[in-house]
Amino acid sequence: MTNVLVDETSNNLNQPGEPESWRRFFSFSTDHKVIGIQYIVTAFFFFLVGGIFAMVIRGELITPEADLVDRTVYNAMFTLHGTVMLFLWTFPVLSGLANYLVPLMIGARDMAFPRLNAVAFWMVPIFGVVLMGSFLAPGGPSQAGWWAYPPVSLQNPSGALINGQFLWLLAVALSGVSSIMGAVNIVTTIVRMRAPGMTFFKMPIFVWAVMSAQIIQLFGLPALTAGAVMLLFDLSLGTSFFDPLKGGDPILFQHFFWFYSHPAVYVIILPIFGIFSELFPVYARKPLFGYKVVAISSLIIVGLSAVVWVHHMFASGTPGWMRMLFMFSTMLIAVPTGIKVFAWVATIWGGKLRLTSAMLFALGGLIMFVFAGITGIMLAAVPVDIHVNNTYFVVGHFHYVIYGATVMGVYAALYHWFPKMTGRMYNEGLGKLHFVLTFIGANLNFFPMHPLGLEGMPRRVASYDPEFAFWNVIASLGAFLLGISTLPFILNMVGSWIQGEKAPNNPWRAIGIEWLVSSPPSHENFEVLPVVVASPYGYGKSDPLVSNADDLEVAHEHH
Amino acid sequence: MKIRTVLILAAVATALAAISFWVGQSAYGWMPPQASAESILVDRLFSFLVTVGTFIFLGVFVTLAYAVLFQQAGRYDSSDGPHIEGNVTLEIVWTAIPLALVLWIAVYSFQIYDQMSILGPMEHVHMGMATAEAAPVVQGSADSDADVPIEVLARQWTWEFRYPGQNVSSTELHLPSNQRATLLLKSEDVIHGFFIPAFRIKQDVIPNEEITFEFTPIREGKYRLRDSQYSGTYFAAMQADVVVESSDAYREWLTSAAKKPPVVAYNEAFEDYRQISEKGGSAGWVTVPPAEPPLVNYSGSPLTRE
Numbered sequence: 020m021t022n023v024l025v026d027e028t029s030n031n032l033n034q035p036g037e038p039e040s041w042r043r044f045f046s047f048s049t050d051h052k053v054i055g056i057q058y059i060v061t062a063f064f065f066f067l068v069g070g071i072f073a074m075v076i077r078g079e080l081i082t083p084e085a086d087l088v089d090r091t092v093y094n095a096m097f098t099l100h101g102t103v104m105l106f107l108w109t110f111p112v113l114s115g116l117a118n119y120l121v122p123l124m125i126g127a128r129d130m131a132f133p134r135l136n137a138v139a140f141w142m143v144p145i146f147g148v149v150l151m152g153s154f155l156a157p158g159g160p161s162q163a164g165w166w167a168y169p170p171v172s173l174q175n176p177s178g179a180l181i182n183g184q185f186l187w188l189l190a191v192a193l194s195g196v197s198s199i200m201g202a203v204n205i206v207t208t209i210v211r212m213r214a215p216g217m218t219f220f221k222m223p224i225f226v227w228a229v230m231s232a233q234i235i236q237l238f239g240l241p242a243l244t245a246g247a248v249m250l251l252f253d254l255s256l257g258t259s260f261f262d263p264l265k266g267g268d269p270i271l272f273q274h275f276f277w278f279y280s281h282p283a284v285y286v287i288i289l290p291i292f293g294i295f296s297e298l299f300p301v302y303a304r305k306p307l308f309g310y311k312v313v314a315i316s317s318l319i320i321v322g323l324s325a326v327v328w329v330h331h332m333f334a335s336g337t338p339g340w341m342r343m344l345f346m347f348s349t350m351l352i353a354v355p356t357g358i359k360v361f362a363w364v365a366t367i368w369g370g371k372l373r374l375t376s377a378m379l380f381a382l383g384g385l386i387m388f389v390f391a392g393i394t395g396i397m398l399a400a401v402p403v404d405i406h407v408n409n410t411y412f413v414v415g416h417f418h419y420v421i422y423g424a425t426v427m428g429v430y431a432a433l434y435h436w437f438p439k440m441t442g443r444m445y446n447e448g449l450g451k452l453h454f455v456l457t458f459i460g461a462n463l464n465f466f467p468m469h470p471l472g473l474e475g476m477p478r479r480v481a482s483y484d485p486e487f488a489f490w491n492v493i494a495s496l497g498a499f500l501l502g503i504s505t506l507p508f509i510l511n512m513v514g515s516w517i518q519g520e521k522a523p524n525n526p527w528r529a530i531g532i533e534w535l536v537s538s539p540p541s542h543e544n545f546e547v548l549p550v551v552v553a554s555p556y557g558y559g560k561s562d563p564l565v566s567n568a569d570d571l572e573v574a575h576e577h578h
Numbered sequence: 579m580k581i582r583t584v585l586i587l588a589a590v591a592t593a594l595a596a597i598s599f600w601v602g603q604s605a606y607g608w609m610p611p612q613a614s615a616e617s618i619l620v621d622r623l624f625s626f627l628v629t630v631g632t633f634i635f636l637g638v639f640v641t642l643a644y645a646v647l648f649q650q651a652g653r654y655d656s657s658d659g660p661h662i663e664g665n666v667t668l669e670i671v672w673t674a675i676p677l678a679l680v681l682w683i684a685v686y687s688f689q690i691y692d693q694m695s696i697l698g699p700m701e702h703v704h705m706g707m708a709t710a711e712a713a714p715v716v717q718g719s720a721d722s723d724a725d726v727p728i729e730v731l732a733r734q735w736t737w738e739f740r741y742p743g744q745n746v747s748s749t750e751l752h753l754p755s756n757q758r759a760t761l762l763l764k765s766e767d768v769i770h771g772f773f774i775p776a777f778r779i780k781q782d783v784i785p786n787e788e789i790t791f792e793f794t795p796i797r798e799g800k801y802r803l804r805d806s807q808y809s810g811t812y813f814a815a816m817q818a819d820v821v822v823e824s825s826d827a828y829r830e831w832l833t834s835a836a837k838k839p840p841v842v843a844y845n846e847a848f849e850d851y852r853q854i855s856e857k858g859g860s861a862g863w864v865t866v867p868p869a870e871p872p873l874v875n876y877s878g879s880p881l882t883r884e
Contacts, residue, residue: 085814088861088862089860089861089862089863090811090812090814090862090865091811091860091862091863091864091865092861092862092863094810094811094813095863157864158863158864159862159863159864162810162811162863163808164808168769168807168808170767170768170769170785171768171769171808171809171810174768174810174866176864176865176866176867177863177864263784263785263786264785264786269769269784269785270784303645303659304651304657304658304659305658305659305660305661305662306661306662306663308662308663308664308665309663309664309665309669310663310664311664312664312669312673334771334780334781334782334806334807335769335782335784336781336782336784336787336789339691342691343688343691346684346687346688347684350680350681350683350684351680353676353680354673354676354677354680357672357673357676358669358672358673358676360638361672362669364638364641364642365665365668367642367645367649368641368645368649369645369649369659369660369662370645370649370659371649371650371651371655371657371658371659372645372646372649372650372651373650373651374646374650382642382646385642386638386639386642389634389635389638389639390635393631393634393635394631396627396631396680396683397624397627397628397631400623400627400683400684400687401687401688401691402616402619402620402623402687402690402691402694402778403620403623403624403627403687405620405778405779405780406609406620406624406775406778406779406780408780408806409771409773409780409806409807409808410806470608473608473609474608474609474610474775475610475773475775475776475802475804477771477773477804477805477806477814478808479808479813479814480813480814481813481814482814482815483814484802484817528656556663557661558658558659558661559658559659559660559661559662560661
């Protein structure tokens, strides 16, 4: 059976033209480039869904009273907003970028396990449907927040066996399995399938960052998935791991949850660091400053990320010695992160800057990330955290990370590699409009959350005291602007893909293996595997990156 | 040239330091009034962090802004910048300085935390420093009202306070000023969070656990207690007032409250739920019903949204 499948697939691969059909994007394709784009487009759809939830949240919060939607609906909205944005947008879109770019960047023809890759992707729409289906469950979707802390998550007022929380846990567990599959695949690919001459210290930083991020998935996700399954048992089968009324320990769940969900932040931000490290050299025409240190600092972040999770639980009845220990470990993460920030600034400094849409998004993302890093140190300091823990200050902080740095970084990457992925150039005017709207919208939306938190407005509230109204109105207006900002982006991407100017192999004069082949690359990527002879980022020198640049293109699929 | 660069850098750094200092000082104004001894300590640490943070942020921002404004490639300039791969000295410096800085911040935060000592003896492990500077202005003296901890009972979605020594129960938390307050936090259903922004203190209230929690109110007035750990449908409505008053007024209040017959307190979540149920159900989904409002001697005034 397996052999038959292999034969069929490889027959398909050998038919010229066939893999180029648009239908491949809707099929069980095993081409990493197709899967990458499938991930990105699916994730972007859910980004819009999560965005609509955010619009409802900000609509409710534009006035102090709980007057737009019922409180249960509001609670479902913020629960699903967080869940969708993390599990159906951020993780999948980053998987998509990694899928598309890593094999091309390391000079491989595909991922190590192409079929596993396709399975991991197709689980995304499946658990997406399960999660959205929870709107139809008795009692509605989960209303326990995306942390699903027991005992609230175990209360199940509808009494139904198939309830919103049940479907939520099922979706999260499936998402975990999908991500573990993806992690195994990506780490194996990077370790085993690098082109001749591509030593670890010749890999682009994006590859380093993705590898580091996926190592976190491998050690962290089992904890969350196990926690989710135990919670599911408590909810549906009457076990009592976490239910205090039956002698369980609700704090234990918090440990399971944050043991993964804090490192998850680094799963998200490390690839963004990788994107910054790729883009700044291209658009500043200078090598990445301190390549080796930047590469190693990703691994240091991986190590530290495993020992900081309790900083989410400073107010959870955590004893003093533990608070102090985790405060120190958390603050240490600022060191490798700071190294990277300084390296990017030094890369940009004295360069010859080109402010394309991609570069603008990368610069905007970097600035917002620095802001988030500073509020992050404040949150690590236990006495300050005790005050702002679970307030809007935290919400502001992580939206600067997740929107300011991550979404902006993803946009930067999409613009930068759009010509490679589609073979078309995007429209710079629309791209810049998109940047301006996004940058203003994001700051209007998320900056006001900091003063709100300092003044004592808790997160997750459907109503609040009138003293908080001023900043909330501004935040809501910023949110609506962010909603609008996606329109020029969609217009640009769809319009340019259909009728954009044809893209050459290397429109940005960038150094990297992916820019040595046609745009879009042929199905097998390379006729002959590249032989890497130089370090990445050789800007300002004219050394060739590979010794066989003229032999790479697949002959029968020239465009 | 070299001297000129150093001078320019020094001038920029001085200007940024001055701005950072000013921002750090104004950070005191971003917080609620300082109504507890702890709040003074927390604000001092926060102001310090804002000062350092502003300096770093502006340093990066000004550098990037200069590059963006003055280091753009010309329209037809397709040349590369200088091939600089790194600088070991610089890299060591910008590893060592942040490392020293975060250690400084961590030690300072640790000292502040130790001075606060907000968790009671059951939880707090003293680490060999002079503790609780924030504490007991008059602890141990005959004047102290806080012999027996005040019980804080959290349930979906109401706060109830019991003063066991005086047989008083209330939905408004009264505390004497300038005395160490000792509370015993208990939850009857889910995890709640005891959060008084004006005091800068917060502690999760965990079912099946009794958590001793201490702090020192220092400013008379009325403040808001909020549930800070998401607790379900009416989470946002779970608020209570905290009244800090002089020792005399406090004792007077206890005496008069003890004489009052218990009445059913007003509870926003319960009222809301009752009204919606009478109208034939909500527009939303089924919810956990709110607990019955507590029977208390003193219920203050219903929380108003003026």
